[in-house]
Amino acid sequence: MTPGAFITFEGGEGAGKSTQVERLARRLRPARTVVVTREPGGTPRAEEIRAxxxxxxAREHGPFAEALLFSAARLDHLDRLIRPALARGEVVLCDRFMDSTRAYQGAAGGLPAATVAALERVVVGRTRPDLTLILDLDPEQGLARARxxxxxxxxxxxxxxxxxRRLRDAFRAIAAAEPERCAVIDAGRAPDAVEAAIRAAVAARLPALLGEGADAA
Incomplete structure (x- = not known):
């Protein structure tokens, strides 16, 4: 069986993650079965928590309560969707994953890194992304896009x-600490240029994914 691949997309608001997830999915199909999902969400229970x-x-209860809810949604998402898809040899493209908890509730929200790491060990375990694409964008530009x-x-x-701004710094720090897993993509460019950079990163890190079928899609 062809092994599965787990690719996550991270970044601040308005960075274009959802657009680029869909573009990469189109590139990879029909050569591979691709599952497109998001966090929080991806399963009925996790979507309820997302809402x-x-x-x-949960805001008034602080970043720890939010991190617990994100973790509960992630656990259901992993058990019901991500791990089964990977076991079938499918490619999972996820809009946000564990790094968003590190950045949003951790670095930007003030939750101690040790607490975030403990939750991650329990919930994520060994199911870590093969590649994380961090879409880097000036926060003012990203918020303007979001608005x-x-x-x-x-x-x-x-x-x-x-x-x-703390979020952006946090994502950059994650990329610097784990360069073998993370690739930083300049998301301030036109969508086609961002797509090309993502495709180059995937080709460099996971070359088996971009075969002739994906190339022609």
């Missing part, structure tokens, strides 16, 4: 600019 988190219902989308700002989009 509560993004509406800000241009329809709908009111969610719990995290409504945070201060200082919070979003």
């Amino acid at each position: 509560a988190l993004l509406e800000g219902r 241009a989308r329809a709908g009111a700002a969610d719990r995290f989009e409504a945070e201060t600019i200082e919070f979003h």
Whole structure:
């Protein structure tokens, strides 16, 4: 059986993660079976938790309570969707994963790194991404993009600019600490240029994924 591959997309608000997840999925199909998912969410239970988190219902309880809810959603997501897909040899593309908890509740939210790491050990275990693409973007530009989308700002989009600057620094620090797993992508460019950079990173790190079928898609 062809082994599965787990690729996560990380970055601040408005970085274009969802767009680039879909673009990479199109590149990889039909050569591989691709599962596109997101966090929090991806399963019915996790989507319910997502709604509560993004509406800000856990905010008053602090970053630890939020991290617990994210972890509960992640555990269900891993058990019901991600791990079974990987076991079948499928490619899983996930919009946000463990690094968002490190950045949002940890570095930017003030939750101690040791607490975040302990939750990660229990919930994620050995199911770590093969490749994490960190879409790096100036926070002001990202928030402007987010505001241009329809709908009111969610719990995290409504945070201060200082919070979003800490987020960017946190994602960059994660990439610097784990260069073998992470690739930083300049998300300030046009979507086609971002897509090309992502494709180059995947080709360099996971060359077996980009065969002739994906190349022609």
